[in-house]
Amino acid sequence: MLCTTCRQRPAASATGRCVRCTALYPPPPHGLMPGGPAPAAEGPRLLRSPEGLSKAVVALFGAVIATDALAMAAEVHLWRTYAGADGFTFVALERLRRAESLSALAVGLQFLAYLATAVLFLLWFRRVRGNAEVFDAGTQPMRRGWAIGAWFVPVGNLWLPRRIAGGIWSASAVPGTGQGGRSGSQALLNLWWGAWICTLLFARYAERRYDKAVVFDDVMDGLRLLIVSDALDVLAAVLALLFVRRLTAMQRERACLYVDPRPEPGTVPA
Numbered sequence: 001m002l003c004t005t006c007r008q009r010p011a012a013s014a015t016g017r018c019v020r021c022t023a024l025y026p027p028p029p030h031g032l033m034p035g036g037p038a039p040a041a042e043g044p045r046l047l048r049s050p051e052g053l054s055k056a057v058v059a060l061f062g063a064v065i066a067t068d069a070l071a072m073a074a075e076v077h078l079w080r081t082y083a084g085a086d087g088f089t090f091v092a093l094e095r096l097r098r099a100e101s102l103s104a105l106a107v108g109l110q111f112l113a114y115l116a117t118a119v120l121f122l123l124w125f126r127r128v129r130g131n132a133e134v135f136d137a138g139t140q141p142m143r144r145g146w147a148i149g150a151w152f153v154p155v156g157n158l159w160l161p162r163r164i165a166g167g168i169w170s171a172s173a174v175p176g177t178g179q180g181g182r183s184g185s186q187a188l189l190n191l192w193w194g195a196w197i198c199t200l201l202f203a204r205y206a207e208r209r210y211d212k213a214v215v216f217d218d219v220m221d222g223l224r225l226l227i228v229s230d231a232l233d234v235l236a237a238v239l240a241l242l243f244v245r246r247l248t249a250m251q252r253e254r255a256c257l258y259v260d261p262r263p264e265p266g267t268v269p270a
Contacts, residue, residue: 047131047255053124054248060117061241065234067113071106072230078103079223082216122148124244129164131251132171140167162193172250174257188246192239199236203229 003011003018012018078099129147133140141163142150150160169189206229210222 047134048127049255050124050127050131050248050251053120053127054244057117057120057124057244058241060113060120061237061244063113064110064117064237067106067110068230068234068237071103071110072227074099074103074106075223075227075230079220079227082220082223121240121244122151125161125165128168128172128247128251131255132168135251135254136171139170140164142167158197162189165189165193169247169250172247172254174250174253188239188243192236192243195232195236195239199229199232202232 004016010018081096081099126144126147129140129144133144142160146160147164150164151157153160166186166189169186202225206222206225209225210219213219213222
């Protein structure tokens with residue numbers, strides 16, 4: 001039996017309300033007639049489809065993977081250019097310049113792909129966060145504005161977005177699946193976030209090592225680290241792509257079951 005107030009969670013009291021609604025709308029003092037439900041908490045009143053944004057984000061993650069692969073190829077070529085010579089002394093300058101130019105071009109394309117993907121991903125993330133508040137505001141640990149702001153908090157951006165994503169995932173899961181169900185399990189979310197953090201930290205380390213390299217051996221080691229960093233980024237991008245597709249599909253299924261408990265007079269704008 002579903003809660004008679006929100007009609008989303010199982011009833012857990014004699015009044016027919018779930019635990020959350022029982023806490024939000026306590027019974028009146030003895031002898032008084034019960035009133036109507038209290039005003040709903042502030043939140044979006046309408047669901048907004050994330051489908052279009054998700055398709056754009058998935059396509060851009062594909063571009064990220066492609067530019068990462070190009071960067072790896074350029075770095076391998078540069079590494080071989082150095083490895084084929086006896087230190088810096090005997091490297092053919094023209095060949096070295098071409099290899100470095102190719103590497104610089106790949107890095108520039110990577111930056112453009114990252115920038116476009118970040119903007120669209122944040123818009124998609126904000127959209128699904130708004131829908132999650134419609135589905136179940138009680139599972140959201142932070143306000144809606146943090147769906148974007150949390151990514152720009154120094155140090156805090158290592159875990160705050162994951163916390164928000166967990167609330168979105170929980171609210172978007174089809175009721176009754178539970179944590180062990182297909183939709184309820186957060187394994188994909190955890191894999192993506194772990195890969196993202198590892199890639200972020202390792203990339204900074206690799207770039208610092210390469211930028212500070214002076215002697216031949218340090219340059220070679222720096223290039224190896226950059227190649228590994230790009231490979232990790234490919235893995236993180238694949239997991240992010242799967243995360244976006246899964247969460248969008250979950251919200252699609254959840255929206256089919258959603259019934260707004262609040263009466264809405266008149267027509268609903270598109």
